[in-house]
Amino acid sequence: MTDTTTHRPGDTAAGGHRTAPATQCAAQPGTAPGTAPRAGTSTAVPLRFRLNGEDVEVHVQDPAAPLLDVLRHDLGLTGTKSGCAIGYCGACTVIVDGAAVPSCLQMAGLVEGRDVRTVEGLEGPGGLDPVQEAFVARAGLQCGFCTPGHVMALRALLDADPEPDEERIREVVDGNYCRCTGYVKILDSAREAVARQKTAPTTEEER
């Protein structure tokens, strides 16, 4: 391998590794570019669900494995982060059938046939999701590691309630850790997201 043909970690310009097409995963589990083969692929079971608006099939070794690992390792969607693996930090938050859930606690086998959304699925043809725009505009991130989790939690909130009150916003932000910001600008971003959501063209069908 040479530097010119191989994606190097940390080289964001060459980020083609991150969204392995689902069909490829289905056909050759564990051999998609940038995907670690999983143990005992011979006994892998197929898992079908809707992911960011597309039907995917992936073969998992252990249906009891966390959805987080399937997303990150089998599907190459590394936008969803792991911070604790025990359901406390919220960095792994994804949306399953409209509800924000910690994907580290979500058994992969149980999303069979369900609708899963990750941070990779938020950006539409029209650009960033209003929640993402709000975090950019209000400096709602520093290291950015907690950001996908916060963004997904707020996306789920706004889908359920487009005009949440202050208390509800605080409740949702309170559910996810951030070690960098002291939350002030995350709360600003959340309020900004509510405002932007009101003015943004509805893109239900995109989502």
Added chain:
Amino acid sequence: MSTAELPIAPLGLGRAALPRIVGSPVERIDAVEKVTGRAVYAADSRLPRMLHGAVVRSPHACARIISIDTSRAERLPGVHTVVTGADTARVKWGAFRPDLYPLAIGRVRYVGDEVAAVAARDPETARRAAELIHVEYEVLPAVLSLDEALAEGAPLVHDDAPGNVAHEFGFDRGGVEAWFDRSDVVVEGTWQSERQWHGSIETIGCTAEWTRDRVSLWVNTQTPFLARQRYATALGLPLRAVRVVQTEVGGGFGGKSGDDNTSVICALLARRAGRPVQLVNTREEEFLASRPRIPMRYTVRLGFTEDGLVTAKDIEVVADNGAYTGKAQAVLGAATVRHDALFNYRAVRAHSRLIYTNLEPTGAFRGFGNPSADWAVGQAWDLAAARLGIDVPDLFLLNAVESGSVSPHNHKITSCELKQCIRRAAQAIGWQAKRAERTPHRGLAMGVSVHVSGRRSFGDYDGSSAIVRLTEDGRATVIVGEGEIGTGARTTLAQIAAAELGIPVADVSVPRPDTDLTTHALGALASRVTYVAGNAVQRAAQQACERLLDAAARQLDRPAAQLWVEDGTVHGPAGPDGEGPVSAPVGAVVRAELYRPGGEPIVGLGSFDNPSEFPDGSRYGNESGAYNFVAEAAEVEVDPATGAVRVLELAAVADCGTVLNPPLAEGQVEGAIAQGLGMALTERFHWQEGAPVRPNFSDYKLPTAGVMPKLHIGFADSYEPTGPFGAKGVGEIALDPVPSIIASAVADAVGVRVHELPITAEKIYWGMRNGEPGAAVPVTSAPAVPAVQDPSPPAGADRAGQEGDPR
């Protein structure tokens, strides 16, 4: 009216007008990749044929390794390699005192010590294989606290450290005893801080790949160049055999500054496996084996005249190093002298010892020891204010340093708006009004702190260098090895370059550090990047701009001195013979210069070394070229039934010179306060046999949005003459005073002064019921001693300028 309420005079410093980009809320250059999940953090790296690692750690605080049986692990399908201490260069490493093997040899010294590691096709298989490695130990007596380590005849953590002393130094500058004799009021007490973990939501991780005899490491490190040096030593390799590339860093706070073994083990695994390996700490490992804040026990004695002028300060510091040293001895140095740059002490004495224990090694954490120092010394100041009958802000104002002050350790204060910070913090919290109408169970307190903008401690250099390259498409690339850990450093440096070059910030890119490609830099520590690297980038951009204008002068036929750049276009005036004004896009000028016969690329070089001194063994020497300051005030409410503390409001006014990007600077202050509140109130583990019980976020409580008080953040009107556009550092300062302020506010609210962090409800509850159990004692019996009482001098405190390793 108290002095704290006097109006604040405008500064009128006669500064040059600042470019428009400076001080504007420029959007982060990395914001979009972070909100979309595209940023590639350590665990997101993927290389073809990459394996995953797992580490076997000691379950004992101290034991001899009798044997290691790796055969069962090696037989597990999917396992590629296993390494133990026998596969290493058997070299000890460490930033200052090499005492750590990459994998244990012969002996383990804390619960979490690395013993062996596995690389397998996926993380699960690696973890299962690690469990199959059988290590036979002979358990040895361990020292599990400072007191046990210091006891007569205590077992030694390292045979070459008699008395378990890893490092020791002291000084007496100005003769404290004579000053105590002349003091009217002397206060004294002992305060103890606790291990605090960085709790970056991203854990430490590395991906390693060898090509022939050279290893590339993609690491979420704060300090790629310093880390490379240490990793090369640990691997027994020459420096040139190691390349470090910084991935996105999901929070650092000192915890990712290259004192732990993870990257070294990752490199060992990749070499033996002949394939790339990724090794990422689990959260449990991060709690067991990173380098948390050093618990420090301070005994403080402070003297004052009856009018409230501070005379002398004497401290005895005992710090828990844990099993290995890392940067702890540098932290102890900073935590012993830094706070003497806050007030005009006439004499200061200290005796500081870093003590080995069989506990998790400690190290650098945002504030670099100063939160522990400011907690203890701040408590003594608070007691003194009460004894003197002077309101705290007034006592601070009476003694605060100013521009031009020089500390007993030769800290030369250039710009200083500490007094402005004190007054404005008092105003922001409504000090006077709240003092006038006291509400039951509510308490008010203030604290102040000083921090550096870079600190000379890794050899006699605290510099940075930068290359600014102008591109034929009219953009600029700022090549500098400092990196980004979340603070927005790359954005700030882009702003500085853009301001000098006259191009939009959006047209500036700042690639990540790669020891092969970017300039040498010490990295993100000691609040140094804005100040030190900012200066280097500013100079490089100035030189690039000069070269651009020289080229444009030839192309546009105008003298370079008459040309200027605005919004990415070079402009010139009308010519002498009636030609109109001229202009050309920056990119066109660069391209024409490149394409001209004998033409050259347009680059500018810049470097800057902090105008500071490498402190001697007694820590005498001006640590930094610029000092930043903060004053913070808080109001708390204590539930009299349970002792639970609620922080209602907190005001912080920081002097960081010119604020280059307000939202970024505010973010540093807000985040630092949150970490300070965690340190003050909730962050700790219960311990059992030398290890934290359930080492995860279930038991270690980081502050959440719900516990944050209402914050009032402000910045002093200030200008640092040696800083880029007048700027200084701001990354750490706001954390430093928080524990002390919360403790003082609790004492003000319910009369209980806690002497051991964190300030839990339980300690306050028992304090309110007159002691038993816990470390809290009612304020009325706090150890404030009258001047007539002559406390025995701390052992060994009278050794002026005693020899020690300079740092």
